[in-house]
Amino acid sequence: MAEPLLKISNLNAFYGEVQVLYDISLEVYPGEIVAIVGANAAGKTTLLKSISGLVRWQGDILYEGQSLKGLKPNQLVELGIIHVPEGRGLFPFLTVLENLEIGAYTPKARKAAKETLEKVFRIWPRLKERQNQLAGTMSGGEQQMCAIARGLMGLPKLLMLDEPSLGLAPLIIKDCYIAIEDINKRYGTPILLVEQNVKLAMQKANRVYVIENGRIVLEGTGAELMNDDRVRKAYMGI
Secondary structure (H helix, E strand, O other): OOOOOOOHHHHEEEOOOOEEEEHHHHHHHHOOHHHHHHHHOOOHHHHHHHHHOOOOOEEEEEOOOOOOOOOOOOHHHHHHHHOOOOOOOOOOOOHHHHHHHHHHHHHHHHOOOOHHHHHHHOOOOOHHHHHEEHHHOOOHHHHHHHHHHHHHHOOOOOEEEEOOOOOHHHHHHHHHHHHHHHHHHHHOEHHHHHHEEEEHHHHHHOOOEEEEEEEEEEEEHHHHHOOOOHHHHOOOOO
């Protein structure tokens, strides 16, 4: 079996002196989509922030066999760990194209920017049509497309998506996930995503971790957890 791309062991995370995550352990293997699901304030976003070096943490995070302890966010980006945050984080008074170009942060990404931009426009033709439009004037769905596309401009070896469906209409969510699956299957990009829409996450992910109150309480394939009575009752109202 292949070695995990990302291996987290006994992770504890903190905001100041307040502990938010407790003994989190998970793995992401090459080519996978792995989902982290749970209620609001369960600790899902904090987990992604820990991997990105944005909060204080203890434990072990190994990426390609290398410890991430002590590395700064910009160093993690250079390793290929790209984080698309909740809320999109676009620069509203820059154009779509300018936002995308900002995503090509590292020298390697800048060198490949023209080719990557063509790939982005193949996945999202609408962004090509609107490349000169101010990002803040687009719809929520178009802004989410742009945010994920900007992440791709960084040449991710691991793409982390925080709540990609949040606040989007059902048809737009469908389009969003078609693109996410395309990125994963066509380009082989492993994806670690946080998602409140538990049913959707279980349909799309290879494996799923359920977080409650800062702890992983269940893990398995999407199909396994879809048939778990605890999950069906707590998250699907069945």
